Amino acid sequence: DAGVIQSPRHEVTEMGQEVTLRCKPISGHDYLFWYRQTMMRGLELLIYFNNNVPIDDSGMPEDRFSAKMPNASFSTLKIQPSEPRDSAVYFCASSFGYGEYEQYFGPGTRLTVT
């Protein structure tokens, strides 16, 4: 399997612009997670899905952030409008289940908002 695929790998945008990050989980995995990583705040869980349904979005920082999973092989994280403080590395991860099942992380999208 190709692993978790994220695109783009790097994104540079200006403040106020809309940003869309994309993720393709590993086939057969029924959990999908979106994380944000910064030096200041470390690794933060933003939202996760089970069978395409959002289960917990309590980590989404504000209404500017939204995430969707229209089918089992695709998810998006959208920021509108973007702000400089959104600059971070965003990771998507998927897992076969929970408990004993590990998460498989994608390579991340490095977002820079100027």
Added chain:
Amino acid sequence: GDSVTQMEGPVTLSEEAFLTINCTYTATGYPSLFWYVQYPGEGLQLLLKATKADDKGSNKGFEATYRKETTSFHLEKGSVQVSDSAVYFCALSGPPNAGKSTFGDGTTLTVKP
């Protein structure tokens, strides 16, 4: 709620030194425990795991034992290499937070030749 506390870094060692990174946890149930490693510019990847008390996870010379009595899962390696330089995350997963994992803050390891 569940929490994971890791030894603060950064940790700097010479090649072939012994490594210990401490991890303790608080959980209401009986979680599975994990160590993930993150190399520069990459996502996290599983290093090892243990799913029940007294289990030992091992991989690439790293080991950790699930100690329920001390709620710990310390990572050890007998002889580190420069290529082990990375950030190491301890994590737990299991009910009642079904589905998501709780991660520690990460410990940065630098191994010098």
